[in-house]
Amino acid sequence: MLQECYSRVKRWLKFRPIHPTKTADSPTDIARHPHNPVRKEGMREIGLELGLTLLVLLCPLETVAESLYYQGGSVQLPPDYETEFAAGSAERSRLGTTVSAWGDSFPIATEVWRALLQDSVLTGLRLPFRWQLALVDDHSVNACSLPDGVVIVDRGLAKLLDSNRGLWAALLSHEISHVAHRHWLRRYLFESRLQQRLQNYRAALTRFDGDGRWQMASLGEQMDPPAATLKFARELELEADDEGMMLMARSGFHPDFALAIHHLLGATVGEASSFEAIFSTHPRWITRDRKSQKTYGSALEEFTRRWPDAASSPGGGPPTLVFLGELKLDSRIKTRLTVSFSLHCTNPGQPLTSMLRIYQSSGRIGDQGGAVSYSEPTACSGHDEKRTLTISLPQNEQFDTYKWKGEILILGSENLALARSHLFTIHSGNVEPQSPSPGSMAFKDSRPSF
Numbered sequence: 307m308l309q310e311c312y313s314r315v316k317r318w319l320k321f322r323p324i325h326p327t328k329t330a331d332s333p334t335d336i337a338r339h340p341h342n343p344v345r346k347e348g349m350r351e352i353g354l355e356l357g358l359t360l361l362v363l364l365c366p367l368e369t370v371a372e373s374l375y376y377q378g379g380s381v382q383l384p385p386d387y388e389t390e391f392a393a394g395s396a397e398r399s400r401l402g403t404t405v406s407a408w409g410d411s412f413p414i415a416t417e418v419w420r421a422l423l424q425d426s427v428l429t430g431l432r433l434p435f436r437w438q439l440a441l442v443d444d445h446s447v448n449a450c451s452l453p454d455g456v457v458i459v460d461r462g463l464a465k466l467l468d469s470n471r472g473l474w475a476a477l478l479s480h481e482i483s484h485v486a487h488r489h490w491l492r493r494y495l496f497e498s499r500l501q502q503r504l505q506n507y508r509a510a511l512t513r514f515d516g517d518g519r520w521q522m523a524s525l526g527e528q529m530d531p532p533a534a535t536l537k538f539a540r541e542l543e544l545e546a547d548d549e550g551m552m553l554m555a556r557s558g559f560h561p562d563f564a565l566a567i568h569h570l571l572g573a574t575v576g577e578a579s580s581f582e583a584i585f586s587t588h589p590r591w592i593t594r595d596r597k598s599q600k601t602y603g604s605a606l607e608e609f610t611r612r613w614p615d616a617a618s619s620p621g622g623g624p625p626t627l628v629f630l631g632e633l634k635l636d637s638r639i640k641t642r643l644t645v646s647f648s649l650h651c652t653n654p655g656q657p658l659t660s661m662l663r664i665y666q667s668s669g670r671i672g673d674q675g676g677a678v679s680y681s682e683p684t685a686c687s688g689h690d691e692k693r694t695l696t697i698s699l700p701q702n703e704q705f706d707t708y709k710w711k712g713e714i715l716i717l718g719s720e721n722l723a724l725a726r727s728h729l730f731t732i733h734s735g736n737v738e739p740q741s742p743s744p745g746s747m748a749f750k751d752s753r754p755s756f
Contacts, residue, residue, distance in 0.1 A: 383488055383491060383492065383495075384491075387433075387434055387435075387454075389453075389491060389494070390453035390454050390488065390490060390491055391453075391454050393452075393453050393454070393490065393494075394452040394453050394454030394455070394456060395454070397452050398452065398456070401442070401458075404442055404443065404444065405440045405441070405442050405458060406440065406441050406442070406443075407440065407441070408438075408439040408440055408441055411441060411461075411464070412464050412467075412468075412474075414468075414469045414470075414471055414474060415439070415459075415464065415467070415474045415478070416439070417471075418471055418474040418475050418478060418559075418620075419437075419439055419457075419474075419478055421475075421557050421558070421620060422475065422478055422479055422482055422553060422554075422557050423437055423482070424557075425553055425556050425557055426556075427552075427553070427556065428482070428486060428553065431486060433455070433485075433486060435454055435455025435485060436454075436455055437455045437456075437457075437482075437485075438455060438456045438457070439456075439457055439459065440456055440457070440458045440459070441458070441459060441460075441461050441464065442458050442459070442460055442461070443460070443461050443462075444460055445460065445462055446460045446462070446463075447460055447462045447463045447466065447571070447574060447575050448460050448463060448575075449463060449477055449481055450481070451481040451482070451484045451485050451490075452485075452490075453485065453488070453490035453491060454485075455485050457478065457481040457482065457485075459477070463477075466570070466574065466722070468720070470720070471559070471620065471621050471622065472559050472560060472562075472563030472566065472621040472622065472624075472625060473563055473566060473567050473570065473625075475554045475557065475559035475563060475621055476550070476554060476559070476563045476564045476566065476567040477567060479549075479550035479551070479553040479554045479557070479559075479564075480546050480547060480550035480564075481546075481550075482550070482553065483545075483546040483549035483550040483553060484542070484546045486549070487545065487546070487549060489542045489545070489546065492542065493535075493538060493539060493542060496535070496538050497535055500534060500535065533584075536584070536585065536586065536587055539587035539588075540583075540586070540587065540588060540589045543587070543588050543589055543594070544589060544594065544597050544598075547564065547594055547597070547598055547601075548598065548600075548601040550564065551564045551598060551601050551602065551605045552601065552604065552605050552608065554605070554609075554621075555605040555606070555608040555609040555612075556608060556612070557620065558609075558612065558613055558619040558620035558621055559609075559619070559620060559621035560606075560609055560616055560619065560621055560622075560623070560624040560625075561602055561605035561606050561609060562624040562625055562627060562652065562653060563621060563624070563625055564598065564605075565595055565598065565602075565627055566625040566627055566724075568591045568594050568595055569591070569595075569627060569628065569724055569725060570722055570723065570724065571591065572591035572592070572726065573715065573723035573724065573725055573726035574723055576726075577590060577591055577592065577726075577728075578590050623653070624652075624653045625653060625656075625718075626651055626652070626653050626654060626655065626656040626658070626686070626718060626724065627651060627652040627653060627724070628649070628651050628658070628686060628716045628718075628724040628725040629649070629650050629651070629652075629725065630647060630648075630649060630714070630716060630725040630726070630727055631647045631648030631649065631690070632647065632648075633645055633646070633647045633714070633727050633728070633730060634646045634647070635730060635732075642696055642697065643696070643697045643712075643732055644694060644695070644696050644697075645662075645694070645695045645696075645697070645712070645714065645730075646692065646693065646694045646695075647692075647693055647714065647727065648690045648691065648692055648693070649684070649686055649690070649691055649692075649693055649716070650686065650687065650688060650689055650690045650691065651686035651687065651688060652688065654685075654686050654687050654688055656718055656719050657683065657719050658683070658684045658685070658686055658716055658717065658718060658719075658724070659681050659682065659683060659684060659716070659717040659721075660681065660682050660683075660684040660693070660695075660714065660715075660716060660717075661679055661680070661681045661682075661714070661715040661716075661717055662679065662680050662681075662695055662697065662712065662713075662714055663678070663679050663712060663713050663714075663715065664678045664679075664697070664710060664711070664712045664732075665678075665710065665711040665712070680697075681717075684716065686716075695714070697712075710731070710732035711729050711730065711731055711732065712729070712730050712732060713726065713727050713728070713729050713730070714726070714727040715727070
């Protein structure tokens, strides 16, 4: 629908007929008449032009980018791998000493890595890469792959996954899929062709120099490449999710681990907003969960066919997935704050912990004091269950000048965050502190009666 809108805007900008202007001999009293059709036509033109100009400025025009976007997934790749080897070597030189050898730092990850690389579908591609794991200390809690088969994992993320085979399989299979399907090269060729098309378009515009409508269309075309490139990058991430999930399933790791790592990283590093995701090379975690559903059925069928007893598979039984519902706050009672939310699990049975964190904030971004936390054991079943947390805030002499912020986390048996709410604000005018000490809170977990 947006593409159709953009096309109409462009056609109007480029081919809109030019109405003859009023000559000096035109009678001036006609323009003053309230029912004058000439004046109505002029106002209509002005309104239409303003509206379409706003569309052009606010919405990227995608005539060039869209054609390349849909061709990007099927572009003919060169049979040799020289470009990827050169790019990988250049990137390693840039990283320098920040990258260290994997060694025996995380033996479980090494075992999973070797198991994934033995997959018959992967080996059947006969890729010329020398697969290698490497560590980096950049505190990103992230991982990446170089186009020549090197997968780099931040030490912080490695410590987070620790000895969990399924989570390691989810991470490494995703990065292996990026390399195996030559995503770096596909993105490079996409960007190169897009830039070439843009240069050709700009050259064609030179003969229309001075025409405002063509200049506006040119502005739209210049806005296209970044948006199209980011969109294509996000599609490649989703493809790596799908291919990685199938690689996991064939290698003996339940596909639920792919969703589990989405939840873990979303709860650990946070979830981007819908607006922020537009300017990112990666989709939101919730989007990745949703987009994986089509492949999930095939992956689960493949896994079950090979390992009818999930517990005996290389990755063991499937993990518990926690889904935290939207929060509802009630601060009508000034002495207390009530937070309600729904909770349900897939593969329940793992002992869970609900954690409430309360922060002090002066209102300045990033200026938060230490968190006050309270934990409570929590059970979670396969259907929605209501939870209600009733909190008395800690007392503070300067409470009137502060805003309080809170969040809820659901932790697993290994103290990993399985779900995390958004950060909510508690205004001092609505909720008053009652507890004499920062660590003293009232906590109530109530469930509805049936």
